[in-house]
Amino acid sequence: MHIQKGFQWRAVGKNWLLIAAFILLIVFPFLVGVLTNTDPTARRGLSVYWQGIMIELLIYGILTMSYNILFGFTGVISFGHALFFGLAGYLMGAFQRAPELADGGLLIGILVALVVCAGIGLLIGVATLRLKGVYFAIFTLAIAEMVYIFLSRYEYTGSEDGFTLAALPEWFDPTRSRLTFYYIAAAIFVFTFILIRRLMESPTGAVLLAIRENENRARTIGFNTLTYKLMAIVLAGILAGVAGILFTLLNKKVGPEMLGTAYTVNPLLMTIIGGAGTLLGPAVGAMGLRLLELQLRNVQIPLGDVVLDIGRILPIILGAIFILVVIVFPYGIVGTFTRWRLNQRARHAERLAKQAEALKSVS
Amino acid sequence: MPEPVLEVRNIHTYIGQFHILEGVSLSVPKGSITVLLGRNGAGKTTTLKSIMGITPPRVGEVIFDGQKLAGKASFNIAKLGIGYVPEHRAIFRDLTVAENLQIAERRKGDLAARQDFIFELFPDLKKLYKLAGGNLSGGQQQMLAIARALVPENRLLLIDEPSEGLAPVIIEALMNAIRRLSESATVLLVEQNFRMASRLADRYVIIDDGASVQSGMMADLVNDQATIQRYLGAA
Numbered sequence: 369m370h371i372q373k374g375f376q377w378r379a380v381g382k383n384w385l386l387i388a389a390f391i392l393l394i395v396f397p398f399l400v401g402v403l404t405n406t407d408p409t410a411r412r413g414l415s416v417y418w419q420g421i422m423i424e425l426l427i428y429g430i431l432t433m434s435y436n437i438l439f440g441f442t443g444v445i446s447f448g449h450a451l452f453f454g455l456a457g458y459l460m461g462a463f464q465r466a467p468e469l470a471d472g473g474l475l476i477g478i479l480v481a482l483v484v485c486a487g488i489g490l491l492i493g494v495a496t497l498r499l500k501g502v503y504f505a506i507f508t509l510a511i512a513e514m515v516y517i518f519l520s521r522y523e524y525t526g527s528e529d530g531f532t533l534a535a536l537p538e539w540f541d542p543t544r545s546r547l548t549f550y551y552i553a554a555a556i557f558v559f560t561f562i563l564i565r566r567l568m569e570s571p572t573g574a575v576l577l578a579i580r581e582n583e584n585r586a587r588t589i590g591f592n593t594l595t596y597k598l599m600a601i602v603l604a605g606i607l608a609g610v611a612g613i614l615f616t617l618l619n620k621k622v623g624p625e626m627l628g629t630a631y632t633v634n635p636l637l638m639t640i641i642g643g644a645g646t647l648l649g650p651a652v653g654a655m656g657l658r659l660l661e662l663q664l665r666n667v668q669i670p671l672g673d674v675v676l677d678i679g680r681i682l683p684i685i686l687g688a689i690f691i692l693v694v695i696v697f698p699y700g701i702v703g704t705f706t707r708w709r710l711n712q713r714a715r716h717a718e719r720l721a722k723q724a725e726a727l728k729s730v731s
Numbered sequence: 732m733p734e735p736v737l738e739v740r741n742i743h744t745y746i747g748q749f750h751i752l753e754g755v756s757l758s759v760p761k762g763s764i765t766v767l768l769g770r771n772g773a774g775k776t777t778t779l780k781s782i783m784g785i786t787p788p789r790v791g792e793v794i795f796d797g798q799k800l801a802g803k804a805s806f807n808i809a810k811l812g813i814g815y816v817p818e819h820r821a822i823f824r825d826l827t828v829a830e831n832l833q834i835a836e837r838r839k840g841d842l843a844a845r846q847d848f849i850f851e852l853f854p855d856l857k858k859l860y861k862l863a864g865g866n867l868s869g870g871q872q873q874m875l876a877i878a879r880a881l882v883p884e885n886r887l888l889l890i891d892e893p894s895e896g897l898a899p900v901i902i903e904a905l906m907n908a909i910r911r912l913s914e915s916a917t918v919l920l921v922e923q924n925f926r927m928a929s930r931l932a933d934r935y936v937i938i939d940d941g942a943s944v945q946s947g948m949m950a951d952l953v954n955d956q957a958t959i960q961r962y963l964g965a966a
Binding site for chain 2: 571574575577578580581582584585587588589590591592593645710711713714717721
């Protein structure tokens with residue numbers, strides 16, 4: 369009994385940061401409500417505004433975590449991740465607004481979108497995962513661009529404008545029930561994080577890391593690395609699809625921009641800034657960078673007679689931040705911190721071993 | 732001579748357009764330690780890679796325990812019971828010592844069944860169990876690389892240059908470990924350090940310019956200074 373209690377406390381101690389973040393996620397709408405003296409359950413107000421921003425950050429977090437499965441954990445660089453994000457949005461939207469499906473269209477759309485994302489991931493994987501490095505990346509880019517061009521010119525999908533969704537059920541509508549939608553997005557974000565964490569703590573996760581480090585070496589131990597890479601691309605595709613569905617529901621609109629390179633390049637940069645191959649890094653990178661972008665977008669600084677519009681030079685600022693982070697934190701923010709902590713631990717173990725050795729020689 | 736566990740028959744291997752192995756044949760008797768000798772670039776490492784299917788031979792046959800390995804992927808070759816320890820301390824630097832060993836399990840319980848033996852051979856690994864492989868010293872990494880090949884039940888171990896860049900005291904410990912593990916598995920070794928090879932191996936195969944040129948008992952080679960000078964340039 370005592371052992372079990374001790375273990376549980378140790379687990380809590382080890383995960384205090386995650387538990388604190390989880391609690392913050394739950395109380396966030398009410399905390400903002402109290403701080404801004406607004407009602408988190410209302411349709412308007414600062415709390416609701418911040419819930420909207422937070423939902424967007426959570427969606428970016430899911431998208432970036434999904435990209436991290438490929439790039440960070442398995443070492444596969446894809447330039448076509450937006451394909452899953454955008455296509456899932458289109459498919460869900462197409463079914464959701466089909467009048468003959470009525471209310472069932474949403475659920476059918478979500479299921480079809482996820483199954484198609486998994487299927488496309490599998491097909492791309494089978495066809496191309498034997499390609500190494502940049503060749504695989506270029507192939508995925510070509511596929512994503514192909515779908516982008518097709519959907520942006522196809523009349524049924526609204527060409528360049530895309531299309532809006534039909535009315536959503538009130539309880540699920542991000543405009544009318546923002547708080548409910550916030551908790552749905554938060555629950556999916558937490559589920560994604562736990563799923564990836566469980567995966568990476570399992571033997572399968574160790575094999576993915578081994579593939580990232582040296583695929584040939586992993587093969588000579590006895591692993592069919594292609595199977596593991598396929599699993600990674602399918603899972604990453606499904607999770608990117610989930611992010612795309614949430615994004616479409618939040619905006620109640622889908623357009624070809626969701627298949628654009630921005631939704632591949634941004635997760636890549638966010639993963640690098642947060643720490644590729646770490647669990648928390650991509651979420652930290654995605655949420656931090658997107659929050660910064662949203663906050664700086666409307667800032668204007670008066671400089672004498674002229675007004676400096678930060679929004680107009682935002683890409684330059686973000687580029688400078690990216691360069692700075694890469695120089696100061698070569699393994700990303702979380703990655704560099706984790707490495708520093710592991711090195712400290714290794715040095716400590718070395719010191720203890722030397723002390724033990726010295727004591728042994730004295731006695 | 733005991734029956735061979737591995738037979739390599741006149742293999743020719745190409746890397747890109749380069750003809751690297753131009754006729755390597757060798758036979759590794761069960762329970763022996765056989766060493767591949769030869770100068771740098773002679774084709775020793777490529778021979779091990781050809782056996783493992785990493786650079787599969789275009790011509791010739793590799794037969795392990797009566798089974799032809801042609802056309803098999805390296806992960807299937809490994810599953811037949813061949814452990815491969817590549818050169819340059821090929822561990823996974825980002826995984827801990829524990830994970831490096833766990834990942835090598837082919838069946839659940841492989842590590843539990845052999846960890847006493849592994850820690851008896853390499854006691855340092857027990858102390859460093861939770862450290863990342865990249866934080867180990869060169870000797871410790873080499874021990875971990877060999878230990879990883881011991882986790883599943885391998886009948887043949889291919890070990891490439893285990894002494895490379897290690898201090899003499901570590902080499903001695905490694906030699907003892909390889910001797911011990913040869914009690915349960917057959918070993919085919921690539922080794923530049925002739926002193927170590929001659930003390931460790933029962934048999935030898937000399938590879939020169941991509942072809943096997945001589946093989947026999949190590950005890951005979953040690954007394955054959957002319958051959959040593961000619962092919963190995965060592966006294």
